[in-house]
Amino acid sequence: MAQQLLQEKLTCAICLELYQDPVTLSCGHNFCADCIRDWLRSRVECPECRELCPARAELRRNVALSDVVAVVRAEPPAAGPDPGPDPDPGPDPDPGARCPLHGRPLELFCRTEGRCVCSACTVGDCRLHERVLLDAERREREAQLRATLEVTRQQATQAESQLQGLQQRSSQIQSSACNLASMVSGKFSRLLQALEMRHIKALQAIEVAKTQALAQAQEEEQRLRGHLEATAAFDRWTQDLLEQSDDRTFVQGSQLLAPPGPLGPLTPPQWDADQQLDGLKEFLNQLCGLLLDNGDPHGAPAEAADLGPPETPDALALVPSPVCPLRRKLWQNYRNLTFDPGSANRHLYLSRQDQRVEHRREPRGLVEPGSFELWQVQCAQSFQSGRHYWEVHTSNHLVTLGVAYPDLARHKLGPYTDNIGRGPSSWGLCVQEDSAQAWHNGEVQRLRGVPGKLLGVDLDLTSGCLTFYSLEPETQCLHTFHAIFTQPLHPVFWLLEGRTLTLCHRPEARLPPGLQEEASGLS
Structure with a gap:
């Protein structure tokens, strides 16, 4: 048994025979001189440990190992008792762990063929293939x-x-x-x-x-x-x-x-058939214009939170409401207003016959001497007596609407971006994201509820009342100012960047007798 074990230790891993003129590599493994030279012609690693060998490595003869091999070759095989007929070895506990051709343990893996091989396979079929240790x-x-x-x-x-x-x-x-x-x-x-x-x-x-x-x-x-x-x-x-x-x-x-x-x-x-159709044509033309209006192609950029197209004013502001008696009563004093181009701030653009204003980031080139330095615009009409009502449609929150005396300052006063309601000569309603505020003489009153986009303003100069209404989804009073108005009042508006405000017109709106000269330009 000891002799057999010694012969296995003295066997070349390439030719599987006793060493012939054994040499030692730098990694310490030994091989037959001819076997390893033939191996290194196409590879640069050790056949056993796969350690790289230097190019043209010097192969030194292992003298001690050569003497041991010579002794083993000269010693006759040991005689032992007759073992008799081979006993039945029984089933192999792990038949897949040995090479089916050579019966040796499958210790290597042939990457070229993609299978496990034994050391004997490396001398024959897989001699020139890429091989690695199985555990590696x-x-x-x-x-x-x-x-x-x-x-x-x-x-x-x-x-x-x-x-x-x-x-x-x-x-x-x-x-x-x-x-x-x-x-x-x-x-x-x-x-x-x-x-x-x-x-x-x-x-x-x-x-x-x-x-x-x-x-x-x-x-x-x-x-x-x-x-x-x-x-x-x-x-x-x-x-x-x-x-x-x-x-x-x-x-x-x-x-x-x-x-x-x-x-x-x-x-x-x-x-006169044409006369009968004039009012209807005007109504239908304005209604179709509102429904088909897609906005100015040079309009302000859409807001980040707003992913849809610009909203058009509510077309129902032009037609009688079948549900609200209060609003129908207010329409008895309806006034069709227009913006005063000479008062518009350079960032405010007027369109649709001065009935619509839009705040854009890019300023206009030329502005009138009397225009607002603030983001404001006032109407061309003013009122000094009687009762008057108008409606506006806003594209979004953060707008202010109100009335002011003619001496309202055109330049900025204080830290505010508007001056509607900041002094004694103006009254305003500021519509914010989640609430509304009533301003006059620098004093603010926070209001309950969130106004809609369609708003109404009722100015009763006889009784000294200024009332703001939210018209969507139903008509409700937001706030009423009580004052003695001593000068003509102009409707005035403030808009944040990207907002649009439209003055709603009603075809049947007419001025009461005696106000033609006082409120010029009304239709």
């Missing part, structure tokens, strides 16, 4: 698998996070779509109701005009028929008189016969 191959592959596993786990975590985000986004889209559909349905429902009311009103106006014109025509027709009858009677009487043979009778009859009076000019019925 395992360590390398374990590291690769662990790295791959970590990457897949990170990908799974990322996929789960993306899935949750996608589900949340889908839920938000569904909720937003439902809210948008509900809002659009409500808008169109109210718009259809308003259009139906306008339709009925237009038909009624046509019917009234037709009745008046036909009555006038019937009156003229009766006058003409009466004249024709009188003319026919005169013709008959004259003919009978001319046929009278008695001179006395003729003379007496001619004195009694009087012709009908002159017919006079004919008065045609007052009917």
